Amino acid sequence: xxxxxxxTLPRLLIKQAEERADKPALxxxxxxxxxxxxxxxxxxxxxxxxxxxxxxxxxxxxxVILIGDNRPEWIWAELAIQALGGIALGLYQDSPAEExxxxxxxxxxxxxxxxxxxxxxxxxxxxxxxxxxKNLVYHDPKGLVAYEEDVDGLIDFKAVRRIGRExxxxxxxxxxxxxxxxxxxxxxxxxxTSGTTGRPKLAMLSHVNLLSMAHNLGQADPKFSEDExxxxxxxxxxxxxxxxxxxxxxxxxxxxxxxxPATGSADSREIGPHFxxxxxxxxxxxxxKVQGDIMETTPIxxxxxxxxxxxxxxxxxxxxxxxxxxxxxxxxxxxxxxxxFRSLRDRLGFSRLRSATTGGAALxxxxxxxxxxxxxxxxxxxxxxxxxxxxxxxxxxxxDFTSVGAPIPETEVKITEEGExxxxxxxxxxxxxxxxxxxxxxxxxxxxxxxxxxxxxxDNGRLVVIDRLKDVMxxxxxxxxxxxxxxxxxxxSPFLRESVxxxxxxxxxxxxxxxxxxxxxxxxxxxMITYTTYQDLAAKDEVYALIKSExxxxxETLPPETQIQRFCLLYKEFDPDDGELTRTRKVRRKTINExxxxxxxxxxxxxxxxxxxxxITYQDGRVREMCGDIRIEDMEA
Numbered sequence: 001x002x003x004x005x006x007x008t009l010p011r012l013l014i015k016q017a018e019e020r021a022d023k024p025a026l027x028x029x030x031x032x033x034x035x036x037x038x039x040x041x042x043x044x045x046x047x048x049x050x051x052x053x054x055x056x057x058x059x060x061x062x063x064v065i066l067i068g069d070n071r072p073e074w075i076w077a078e079l080a081i082q083a084l085g086g087i088a089l090g091l092y093q094d095s096p097a098e099e100x101x102x103x104x105x106x107x108x109x110x111x112x113x114x115x116x117x118x119x120x121x122x123x124x125x126x127x128x129x130x131x132x133x134k135n136l137v138y139h140d141p142k143g144l145v146a147y148e149e150d151v152d153g154l155i156d157f158k159a160v161r162r163i164g165r166e167x168x169x170x171x172x173x174x175x176x177x178x179x180x181x182x183x184x185x186x187x188x189x190x191x192x193t194s195g196t197t198g199r200p201k202l203a204m205l206s207h208v209n210l211l212s213m214a215h216n217l218g219q220a221d222p223k224f225s226e227d228e229x230x231x232x233x234x235x236x237x238x239x240x241x242x243x244x245x246x247x248x249x250x251x252x253x254x255x256x257x258x259x260x261p262a263t264g265s266a267d268s269r270e271i272g273p274h275f276x277x278x279x280x281x282x283x284x285x286x287x288x289k290v291q292g293d294i295m296e297t298t299p300i301x302x303x304x305x306x307x308x309x310x311x312x313x314x315x316x317x318x319x320x321x322x323x324x325x326x327x328x329x330x331x332x333x334x335x336x337x338x339x340x341f342r343s344l345r346d347r348l349g350f351s352r353l354r355s356a357t358t359g360g361a362a363l364x365x366x367x368x369x370x371x372x373x374x375x376x377x378x379x380x381x382x383x384x385x386x387x388x389x390x391x392x393x394x395x396x397x398x399x400d401f402t403s404v405g406a407p408i409p410e411t412e413v414k415i416t417e418e419g420e421x422x423x424x425x426x427x428x429x430x431x432x433x434x435x436x437x438x439x440x441x442x443x444x445x446x447x448x449x450x451x452x453x454x455x456x457x458x459d460n461g462r463l464v465v466i467d468r469l470k471d472v473m474x475x476x477x478x479x480x481x482x483x484x485x486x487x488x489x490x491x492x493s494p495f496l497r498e499s500v501x502x503x504x505x506x507x508x509x510x511x512x513x514x515x516x517x518x519x520x521x522x523x524x525x526x527x528m529i530t531y532t533t534y535q536d537l538a539a540k541d542e543v544y545a546l547i548k549s550e551x552x553x554x555x556e557t558l559p560p561e562t563q564i565q566r567f568c569l570l571y572k573e574f575d576p577d578d579g580e581l582t583r584t585r586k587v588r589r590k591t592i593n594e595x596x597x598x599x600x601x602x603x604x605x606x607x608x609x610x611x612x613x614x615x616i617t618y619q620d621g622r623v624r625e626m627c628g629d630i631r632i633e634d635m636e637a
Contacts, residue, residue, distance in 0.1 A: 005211035005250070005426075009188060010046075010083040010179040012211075012249040017043035020225065020252050026072045029259040029267050037072060039252075047175035049157070050080035051164030056111060056135055056155075060085030063107040063190065067091040067100075067123075068115020070231045070257050073139040073157055075245065077113045082188045082207075083178045089190040089202070090236035092583040093119065094576070096617070101126040102199065103192070106434060108132040113157070116140035117147075124151065184208045187430055191238045193385050200582075202433035203385045212426035213388035214246040216408040220393050221355055221379065227253035227274040228352075232264040233282070237584060239360055242389040243277050269349035276353065277381070279360035280367070281585045284491055286348065287370050291494035292519040295526070308336035312373030319372070320400050341375045350376055357381045357393065359404075360584055362465060364488025368401035380404040382465060386442060386449055387411075388427035392463050403462035413463060414448070420469055421451045471589060473504035479561045481509070486564070487587075489557065493550040495520050498574045498581075500592050501564070502600055508565040510603040512596065513547060514538075514573045520546070535571040535628055544569065544633055551635060566603050568610075568632045570596075577617045599630065608632050 016025065017039045024036040037045070058064065064081045066074055066088060078088040089107055091100050093115070104112075104123075110132055114120050120138055127133060138144050139157035148154050168174045184207045192200035231244040244255045253274075258267035294305050315333045318325045325333070345351055356371070359381030371378040379394035382404035391413055394405035407413045411425035428449050431439035443449055454466040466472060467482035474480050483501040490499045490511065497516040503509040517534050520543060524531055531537040547569060555563040574580040579591045593600065595614060602610045613627040 003212070003215070005208060005215040006184050007211065008082070008179065008182045008184055008186070008207040009210070009245065009249055010079055010175070010182065013039075013043055013046065013079055014176060014179060016249060016252050023225075023252070024254045025248075026075065026255050026257070027271075028072050028257040029263075029270075032259070034256075034270075036254075042072075042076065043175070044172060045161065046076045046079045046083070047171035048161040048164040049076055050083045050175055050178065051168040051171045052160035052162070053080055053086075053111070053164075054084060055163050055167050056160070058084055058086055058111060062086045062111075063089050063109045065089045065091060065104065065107065065109045065112040066114075066235070067095075067112065067119050068093050068139075069261060070233075070235055070240075070244075071115060071139065072257060073113070073115075074235050075255070077137075077157075078189075078245065083175055083182070085178070085182060085186065087187050087190055087204070090234075090241070091192070092234050092236045095583065096577060097122045097125045101129065103202070104130050104133065106202070107190070111135040111137065113137045113139070117143040120144060120147070120151075120154070182207070184211075189241065190433055191241065191385050192236065201435055201438055204430040204433050205388055206430055209388045209427045209429055210242065210246040211250060212410065213242055213390050213408075214250045216410050216425075216427075217242070217390050217393065218247065218251060220395055220405075220408045221275075221357065223247055223251040223253060223275065225252035227251070228256060228271050229253055229275065230256045230258065230264075230268040230271050230273045230349075232258055232261065232268065233278060234583070237279075237360075238385045238389040239277055239279065246388075265349060269347070269351075272349065272352040274352055275355040275357070276350075277357045277359070279584055280358055280363040280488070281361075283358055283363060283367055283371065283378075287367050287492070288494040288497075288516060288519060290344070290348075292516075292522065295519075296522065304340055308340040309373060311336045312341065312375070313369060316369055316372040320369075337375060344374060345376065353377070355379060359383060359390070361586055362467075362484050362488055363401075364485075364492055365401040366489060366492035370492075372399070372401070382463060384449075384451060386429045387423055387425060388429065390427070391423045391425065394462075398460070398462070400462070403458055403460075403464045406462050415456055418469070419454045419456070419466075421453045421455045421463070421465065422448045423451065424448050475503055475509070475561065476505065476507050477561065481562045483589075486511075486554075486558070486562065489554050490551065490564075493547075493554070495523065495546060495550055498587075500574075500587055500589070502603065503562075506604055509562055510600075511551070511564050511567040512570055512592070512599065512603075513551075513567055514570050515543065515547065517573075534573070535626075538569040538571050539629070539631065544631060548633055548635070555635065564635060566632055566634050568599065568603065568630050571612075571628045571630060572614075572616060572626060575616070578615070603632060608634075 021040040022038050025039040025042040026037045028035050064086055081088045135153040137155055137157055137160055164171050187204045188207050189205045190202045193203055233240045248255050256271045258264040294302055311332045356376050356378045379399055381390055382392040383390040391411050392405045392407050413423045424447050452469055454469045454472055456464055458464050467484045473483055486501040487499045496513055498514040500512045515538055529542050551564055551567055576583050599612055610630050612630050615623050616626050617623050
């Protein structure tokens, strides 16, 4: 029997438009009102745009770059590009010009679909270096109408659609003709890797790669046509592509776009999604916000929270252990559910949530327990860009906070003699664009994808991921530890936003920490502590005492040899614009070691302070020097 994923993304759009014509495919909030677009209209708009792109010279094998916030125009443009046999390449909207210029040059793209003036200005700053780039298409006209006379090739999204209608009497019929020529194994999408060790590589994925992953994930974590999904994470990320594009087209559910990134949480609450998929940083920020809000709420609500949460933890731990809760525990949890958890989930926008999944990096066990205690069905996913996002997931009733679940159907996962996780499935990518050497280093001759991650299978056959192989550290005494595991433990504190744990080749473990200014700032106000800037707040003696107590709590849960002995509070946040984090907020350890080498060395001396100089980069590309004293705190033995 033919596999249901042996098709193409544009062909699935046609199928959904025929079967679910007037059902909403997309919904966008604009001017405070949700505007729905049916599957029939989605096909019509996409077909018109594809015809317009054809008149602008786009065709098979051409790469088109998309950059901007999550909008329906991104989906329409992507499916139009793919119908012509082209390849869509998404970039993160907050990427600075110098970070993306080389991708434009490497891909030799002829056309870019940019959201607004900010993105157009970014591209214009280096356009003179790109002889291949002919057209810039924008879909938010604010501030750009005056540009069209001065900028060659600048054109509105609606104008491209109009060209398509004028040149082709029946754009939908033309779209269907082009789609019939597509092959499931054709390259259709390029996604950037996280780039933790340097410039991101460009991973090429086919229709089959994306759709086999969506189909097999759907077997383990079902999706239905009646579901609602809120798209608020960058569409350049493989995680959002696999949900908002591949899964939506395969299963026919509606994708909703918030009005702005800032209103995403409130807009999501109005929709009440049936499932969500987010990287750990989203769950970490939600947990921190809940804990921060509890500090601000009334005494009776704080009492109720502190009374109910331990009951939630007890219930979650019982389920994790595979045991049946006692009648007394079920009764207590029922009261906690009615008294707190149900209303708290509604406040978070999770009132209809059937499944919450997380992936892209490790989620700390404390965060995992927290959400499960609230009655949120949180599952861990494991995968990477090069396998279209997913290879393992927790099954229903088999959730635990140490593993990432079992392989999804049609996916093989093995552990090599060196302890590396390798996998093989129909979703393994086609290779890196113009980088055969890197492709050969990542996929062996038998089709096994090398992850670079260390891990093992537990007694239940579930995969446990330790850390990146290259990041697993050894103390001089021989103790092996995962810095990522310790970092996630520390970040369960609502007062900390980022952490970098050190200790490889050293005698003991230390940490560089970044406070969460919003939450620590509120705490400082309640303690009548005045401050002016992030740098001023992070240097306060009272803040150091607060964070020291939080680190002490973490140390109590760790073996003595991996407990944090010394720490410091950085006078700035780690920032992707400074190259310290990837766009998905993974730590770039090499950059941290280079930028803060002096500070790291001082952590392993008897010194208790250091005057540190560094550079910070603004989003507009400006760079300025930053300096200040950083105090180093010893933990009691």
